[in-house]
Amino acid sequence: MNHFEGFPPRMEFTSIPNLFFSKLLPEINDMAELKTILYALAVLYRKRGYPRFITFGELLENVSLMNSLKGGAEPPDKALNDALKMATERGIFIHMSLDRDGANENIYLLNTEANLQIAAKIQSGELKLSGLKPGAPSYVTTEEQPNVFALYEQNIGLLTPMIAEELREAEKLYPESWLRDAIKEATLHNKRNIRYIMKILQRWSAEGKSDGTHPRHSKTDPDKYIKGKYGHIVRR
Numbered sequence: 001m002n003h004f005e006g007f008p009p010r011m012e013f014t015s016i017p018n019l020f021f022s023k024l025l026p027e028i029n030d031m032a033e034l035k036t037i038l039y040a041l042a043v044l045y046r047k048r049g050y051p052r053f054i055t056f057g058e059l060l061e062n063v064s065l066m067n068s069l070k071g072g073a074e075p076p077d078k079a080l081n082d083a084l085k086m087a088t089e090r091g092i093f094i095h096m097s098l099d100r101d102g103a104n105e106n107i108y109l110l111n112t113e114a115n116l117q118i119a120a121k122i123q124s125g126e127l128k129l130s131g132l133k134p135g136a137p138s139y140v141t142t143e144e145q146p147n148v149f150a151l152y153e154q155n156i157g158l159l160t161p162m163i164a165e166e167l168r169e170a171e172k173l174y175p176e177s178w179l180r181d182a183i184k185e186a187t188l189h190n191k192r193n194i195r196y197i198m199k200i201l202q203r204w205s206a207e208g209k210s211d212g213t214h215p216r217h218s219k220t221d222p223d224k225y226i227k228g229k230y231g232h233i234v235r236r
Contacts, residue, residue: 010158012149014042024092032069036083037092039065044110046147048176051118056084056106084108094119148179155187156194163194174201178209 020041028034039062043054059065059080069076069083084106088095093108094115109115121127148167153159159167170179182200186192 008158010160012153012159012164013161014045016041016045024090027090030083030086032072032079033083033086035065035068036080037087040084040087040093040108041110046149048147051109051115053107053109055108056081059084096122098122148176148183151180151183155183156192156197166194166198170198170201174205178204181209 016038025034028037036059040054040059043058044052047054060077066076066080069079072079074082084093084095087093088108091111094111096107096109096119098105098107109119118127148171149159149164152163152167167179178201179197182197182204185200186196189196
């Protein structure tokens with residue numbers, strides 16, 4: 001076994017529901033199932049678009065996950081399939097088998113009340129989305145692009161837990177497109193820090209964006225942001 005050198009001081013974190021640790025983890029005794037669940041949760045957490053789902057193909061193509069499933073009684077692909085079946089029967093995921101260009105596409109959604117409603121709409125044909133043959137159940141396909149956290153690391157610098165938390169809070173307050181544009185503007189002006197990004201967002205919220213987006217389209221008002229958790233960062 002290779003010795004792990006330890007976690008770096010700056011890294012991104014993945015959110016996992018507390019209920020997983022208190023209710024589900026004590027019941028899971030299959031290592032392949034546990035590995036598959038944890039990886040799927042991490043991928044779903046970073047997904048954007050509507051609805052959030054992961055496909056069997058995505059999991060099958062992940063080298064780290066598939067390598068971790070080697071050495072068991074079953075081949076890795078069979079172990080993955082069995083793990084997803086167990087996790088679905090346990091109630092962690094909602095499984096749907098859809099038709100994409102004549103081939104089955106197995107997708108998995110986190111088992112929540114909202115996703116149960118989405119699955120019902122897909123199954124009934126009420127939810128019509130791109131990527132599948134007409135008349136078949138379908139789901140959203142979105143253009144892949146880095147999420148806000150990856151965009152920050154690519155253009156500004158490594159994430160600290162504090163910066164990651166600030167970005168999560170900003171996601172709740174502002175449209176995602178604003179966050180992306182603010183990061184790009186900070187990069188353009190070589191102001192590569194979270195404080196400058198937050199000041200840009202606060203200014204757009206108060207004055208409107210140059211693309212014609214008005215202040216009222218922000219998810220919050222400027223005073224709330226100034227007086228809130230990050231007021232010490234974005235004060236005029």
